[in-house]
Amino acid sequence: MGQVPVLVTGGAGYIGSHAVLALKDAGWPVAVIDNLTTGFRFAIPDGVPLYEGDIEDGALLARIFAEQKIGAVMHFAGSIIVPESVENPLKYYHNNTAKSRALIAAAVAGGVKHFIFSSTAATYGIPEVSPVTEDSPKLPINPYGMSKLMTETMLADTARAHPLNYCALRYFNVAGADPQARTGQSTAGATHLIKVAVEAALGKRSHVGVFGTDYDTPDGTGVRDYIHVSDLAAAHVLALEALIEAPERSLTMNCGYGRGFSVLEVLDAVDRVTNHTIERKLEGRRAGDPDSLISDNRRIKATLPWVPRYADLDVIVSHALAWERKLTEIRGDA
Numbered sequence: 001m002g003q004v005p006v007l008v009t010g011g012a013g014y015i016g017s018h019a020v021l022a023l024k025d026a027g028w029p030v031a032v033i034d035n036l037t038t039g040f041r042f043a044i045p046d047g048v049p050l051y052e053g054d055i056e057d058g059a060l061l062a063r064i065f066a067e068q069k070i071g072a073v074m075h076f077a078g079s080i081i082v083p084e085s086v087e088n089p090l091k092y093y094h095n096n097t098a099k100s101r102a103l104i105a106a107a108v109a110g111g112v113k114h115f116i117f118s119s120t121a122a123t124y125g126i127p128e129v130s131p132v133t134e135d136s137p138k139l140p141i142n143p144y145g146m147s148k149l150m151t152e153t154m155l156a157d158t159a160r161a162h163p164l165n166y167c168a169l170r171y172f173n174v175a176g177a178d179p180q181a182r183t184g185q186s187t188a189g190a191t192h193l194i195k196v197a198v199e200a201a202l203g204k205r206s207h208v209g210v211f212g213t214d215y216d217t218p219d220g221t222g223v224r225d226y227i228h229v230s231d232l233a234a235a236h237v238l239a240l241e242a243l244i245e246a247p248e249r250s251l252t253m254n255c256g257y258g259r260g261f262s263v264l265e266v267l268d269a270v271d272r273v274t275n276h277t278i279e280r281k282l283e284g285r286r287a288g289d290p291d292s293l294i295s296d297n298r299r300i301k302a303t304l305p306w307v308p309r310y311a312d313l314d315v316i317v318s319h320a321l322a323w324e325r326k327l328t329e330i331r332g333d334a
Contacts, residue, residue, distance in 0.1 A: 004071025004114070004244065005029040007064060009055050009103065011048075012039025015118060015174060015229060016076035017183040020048060022233035023074075028240075031068045033060070034077065042330060043183045055103045065110035072114035072240055073107050075100065078147075081191060082122065082288070085144035096147035101154055108162045114243040115155060115166040116236055121225075121254070121293055123149045123170060130260075131296035134170070134252055141288045152252070165250045167239040172225035172256035172295045174232055176316040177323030184323030185229075193266055194226065194317060198324045201274040208278050210263050212285035215292075221263035223292040225256035228310035228319070238304040253303060256295025257311045266313065273317045 010016040011032030031049040078096040085092040122145030140146040175194040177184030213220040
């Protein structure tokens with residue numbers, strides 16, 4: 001099976017930069033487009049062309065597709081903060097939906113045959129049943145989830161009308177960092193629990209807020225399915241191989257481990273790995289947080305030869321911690 005050149009949108013960001021490493025490590029030719037509003041130039045490995053620009057720029061995309069002979073797009077660019085999407089919905093419909101439409105249109109015009117889309121479990125809203133299957137009702141409760149679902153719909157319609165197939169991967173809670181500490185979650189003020197907790201363990205935050213202790217879960221705190229970002233990146237490369245192998249087929253799959261950990265269990269793991277007790281502040285629930293959100297991952301395991309390598313909470317935390325320490329060195333004392 002031939003390795004086609006891949007354009008990674010948002011390749012200077014958290015998940016995108018891990019996908020770039022996974023592609024490069026596996027020998028795929030890869031280029032990146034990123035406007036660097038939330039991405040970091042240092043996250044892109046040497047030898048990978050970076051086009052600093054916006055996925056809405058059709059002329060730039062046409063040039064990249066021609067110069068790099070792009071055969072596939074992995075699309076990570078977008079905005080991801082759920083509460084912000086509620087406060088500023090039009091930003092999310094612009095960044096996540098309108099810009100995705102521009103990117104899909106450019107891909108079709110440029111003869112790109114394969115498209116991998118970074119979707120989210122937020123498309124399910126608050127599911128009545130957990131673990132959640134791909135066929136569960138799609139009832140997003142915030143503009144972030146809806147903006148992603150709209151892009152999935154555009155891809156499905158486009159794949160029916162044009163010679164393009166796609167894979168939408170619905171992520172659960174992405175965490176951790178590259179095991180070799182080449183990249184990781186670098187965004188200041190990030191809201192991911194494990195990122196926040198390792199920052200607190202290293203003295204970058206005074207405490208970790210625990211939002212809600214009265215959920216219908218064993219210890220009263222919300223339960224989530226945490227997936228190591230490098231396992232997620234590996235799933236993208238395998239999904240691309242599957243699209244190339246069967247160009248008439250498109251795929252939609254959950255990306256998670258199929259088991260959950262509560263907020264308190266995650267904080268206990270950080271305490272264990274760091275040998276340091278983080279201060280926890282119990283606070284009220286946040287609107288729209290489900291009790292439990294766990295993936296049913298049978299479809300991805302049946303469809304792809306995907307075998308997670310880092311499905312261990314302490315390993316995820318230790319990789320996040322190693323990256324956080326390196327980030328302090330990269331940025332000085334910032």
